[in-house]
Amino acid sequence: MSKRTALIFGHNKYAHEIISNVKKTYSNIRIFALEDVDDDSPYEVEKFDLSDDWKGIGEDINIEESIAFCVLQDMAENIFLTISLRSNFADLAIIAVALNRESANKLSMAGANKVIPLVETTADIITNILEKPISSKILSNILYEESSLKIAQIKIDTESKLDNHKLVSIDWTRYHGVIILSLIHEDMKSEFIYSKKMKEYVIQSGDILVVVGYENDITEFEKIIGSKRYVNWSHWRG
Amino acid sequence: MLKDIVLDIAYYLDTSSTYQKRKRFFYDILENDKNKYKKFIDIFMIILIFISVAVLIREVKYHVDDFLLFFSNYIVSFFFLVEYLLRLWVNSSVSKIIVKRAEYDSFLLRDVRLSKALKEAFLVKIHYMLSPQAIIDFLAIMPFFHELRVLRIFILFRVFKLFRYAKSIQIITSILATKKFEFLTLAIFAFVVVFISSVLIYVMEANQANSQITSLYKAVYWAIVTISTVGYGDITPVSNEGRFVAILVISSGVAVLAFTTSLFVSAFTEKLDEIKEIKTVEGIAKLKKLYLICGYSDVASTVAKKLSKAGNKIIILDKYESAVSKAIKDGFVALAYDPGSVESYKKININLEKQVKHILCLNEDDVENVYSALTIRSLSKDVEILSLLINDKNRKKLEFAGINKIVYPQELVGLITKELVGVPVAFEVIHELRSEHANVKIDELGITQRIVDNFATVSELDNKNYRIVLLGIYKTSKERFYFNPLDDTILEVGDYLLVVGYSMFIREFEKYLHTKVRSE
Structure with a gap:
């Protein structure tokens, strides 16, 4: 595998779905959350701050072989996080979840390599199920x-x-x-x-x-x- | 003896399906707006009305063809008579009243009092005959006796019949009826002003040498012309006292006019939403193969736009006015009805099984979606329901509520990321195929009898010439997808070809499949 570490920002339902789907591909998964997480969480979650300069991460892992998933619920925070990651790591592959087309465009502008616009994707799936x-x-x-x-x-x-x-x-x-x-x-x-x-x-x-x-x-x-x-x-x- | 015969006939009619079916048929074509033939009957009647009025107008100064006169006086009247009698017949059921009374009396173990039943039936019919519409109908038949010249004028009553056939006139009448009290007050006020001013002007002017107001009739005429602010000026007061009365009447006239206008405007403004709703509901009853969306969320809005773009009819129900106005702004037919209430579906008078292709519960709340789905299921067991799932913990509840297809956005994100990291390029190819904006598309072409007649097997399809990839065949009979089918795979009616290609070529290919005639 060319991508060794999966960095998941956000500890929510999206993060859980992503973890269960990529854990086979990525042996090393690190989860970051903005707020404190309950102890009963099945995953080890690290706390982070939007003002972080991410130097620690850069030292721990090989950025070129890593992929980041930005799935914060708040779109403004998600966009800020994406910009912050991109400004620090030019070669990091970033996949971000957007609520709609508007935030999807902003996330792309912020440097996300791939954006999943949630509303559009869900609507596409529903329309396809119905029409084809x-x-x-x-x-x-x-x-x-x-x-x-x-x-x-x-x-x-x-x-x-x-x-x-x-x-x-x-x-x-x-x-x-x-x-x-x-x-x-x-x-x-x-x-x-x-x-x-x-x-x-x-x-x-x-x-x-x-x-x-x-x-x-x-x-x-x-x-x-x-x-x-x-x-x-x-x-x-x- | 006679009583027994009447009772037998009543029971026979009440239980005879042929009789009830016929009666229902006539009721539908005369009274049921949803009946497809009713509008033709209405148009026919409207034409008859205009013909007879046209004949009446022409007859004033010119000679009218004898046949036209005969047509207007007898044939049209005959049609109206038949219509009147049919309406009288279908309006209520005498046999039902008699049977009901007979059952009631038998239950109380006493003799059937037929006279009471007949009296009740008679009263019901009389009640109908005395309704304004029935009276107009009756008067419209009068020209039948056109030898009595005075009855000719009754032709004009036929115009009033338009009230019955033109829905918009009925709506206007019902709107104005809501302001009955205000209009009555206004009418009394106007009447009092007209009465006082006409007496006053008569008293002041009748004995003046140059005055034209020589009778009370002329005084009333002057007062009405003045209060209505029309003021022809053919009759004017000549004395100072008379002019003073004129000043009072003119001032009152302005008030009456302003009050009348504001009454009309306020009546219409208050009822505007209701009128729109009535029109919308009427429109829905005519639609077929529609998508019913319950809850206008962001996903619902996008889905509705996509489905609408593909030429589908969409109805949106949401209990929140704000969501409904957003949907209307987006160009959809939307109603502020709660999708979780049986009453809503009754109000829109929709046949879920016959009219609805699919119901989509797209609220961003599982509780709302389950509630809507259960309500819909209580009305129809077979209609297809698709729902959004917001929290995976509620999946079972949605399944239990009878939802056929569940879409869980979070799961989609997970699956998408898996593919994105596994086969990123291929993922995009597939994603592109699904996108409505792409040139290259995946499509499903249904196999019809005509196609089967011309193309027996896959090898005969010639899809390559149309630059189309045949991904596979879905065999409906076996509910199985055959990927990359062998050349000798037999095509059957009901199968679907899954093809990938440029939209333009797919359309061409489809046309070719439907038009080719097998050369023997």
């Missing part, structure tokens, strides 16, 4: 691994069989039981597999394929094309 129940269910199953169907990102390298192949020359829809949805260039822009730009495109090493399929088929696909699954964070930077 089947695709919504299938996509949720794929995303949240509730079925054996999975989504994976596979990086093409120089040893890959697909390197230097023209995209249209391959029948993607029937390729070894997996479906290729899109391709991500080195500049980190995602392109749909049937987009105009992809018509004459020749696959290069460094490109990432986003594929959907069953675990065995994805593994098989990796073997055949000689590439591996890859977690890439670099597009979050800058």
Whole structure:
């Protein structure tokens, strides 16, 4: 894993959900709260202050290999915390939870790499459940691994069989039981597999394929094309 | 003997489903605003009214075609007569009154007093016949006897019938009726002023040499023209005393006019919200496949906007006026009714099973959502309910309340972060597919009989030519999703194709599926 420590700011329902979902990926989880926390909390919680200069944290952990989750309930405090973290750690990946689109924009401006606008996301999910129940269910199953169907990102390298192949020359829809949805260039822009730009495109090493399929088929696909699954964070930077 | 026959007939009619069905049918087309045929009957009647008034006007100076006269005097009158009799019939049930009396008397172990029942039935019918609307209906039939020329003028009573057919006139009447007392006071005041001033002016002017007010009738005419501030000027006082009376009448006239105007305005202002509500409720009764949102929270507002953008009809119920006005400002149909009260659903007169596609309980409070869901469940067992869950501890309570789908935002945040840290790029691809703003979309295309007739298997779909990825097929019969289906997978009616592609191409592909004709 490229990210070793998860720093979670805020001790609330969001923090608990995040902890239970990322604890497999991050062996080291540190939780920070603005106020004192009851002793019966299942986690060890450190107290912090918005005026902290975070020097201690910078010394304890490798910032470049860490990820921070800003989930304070008060949006003004959450934005201030994000700005404070960003000003101290330029390379820290920050994911922040926003109540709505407005605070989401402010959090992005404050330096969060990724913002989850709560109201919009919930509304999106509800609308999808109502309007496109089947695709919504299938996509949720794929995303949240509730079925054996999975989504994976596979990086093409120089040893890959697909390197230097023209995209249209391959029948993607029937390729070894997996479906290729899109391709991500080195500049980190995602392109749909049937987009105009992809018509004459020749696959290069460094490109990432986003594929959907069953675990065995994805593994098989990796073997055949000689590439591996890859977690890439670099597009979050800058 | 006769009594037995009457009782038998009454029991027969009261229990005969054919008779009751017919009676119900006529009641619906005449009186039930929700009946789809009623408006056609109303329009037909309105046309008849205008035709007969037009004939009356034309007849004053010109010759009217004999057929038109016949039509206005006999055919139209005949229609009105039939309508009058039907209304008299459906207005109350004589058989029901007799049966009720018979049951009552039998219960008390005494002879059935038929005369009492008949008297009661007679009174009910007379009561209806003496109602203003029934009287107007009756007078409108009068031109039937058009040989009596004086009865011709009764054609004008047909215009009053418009009150019955035009809902807006009924609303205006009901609004003005709320100020009955004020209007009565005003009328008495005006009457007193007119009476005193006409007597006064008559006394002052009648004996003046140049005066035109020579009779009490002219004095009353002058007083009314003056008090109404119309003031034709055809009759004017000539003596100083007469002019003094005029000053008093004119001053009173201004007061009467101002009072009348303010009465109209205040009546309408007070009832404005009510009128809007009536109109809204009437509109709701006509809607189908609508989403009913209980509670206008931030999530509800965003969901409503998204659903509305996709062309869905949305009704919002919230017990707080502030939330309702926000919803109305956002352009939605909203009512300040408590979603947790059965009364609210009765008021909007909605058929949850037939009209509602989905009910969304989107309050930011589990207690409110459970309460609303239970209320809805008590009215309908089958309507689909989706609810927000705010505290995970309450999940079971929401399930117990009969909510079909629960959305827990905190859980979503957890799942999203998991994917964000695990497959960040792929997550964004999927997220993008779900977003309404994206060019590339995921969509579900239903398989119809026509598609099955033209495309037997997956291999025939030709989706690749339309630059569309076929993610899989959802087989409704098996309730299973087949990812990346094999070429020989058979398409069946009711299945759904899950496709990914540019919206434009998806639409083209869908069109192609529906229009292609199999070449043999």
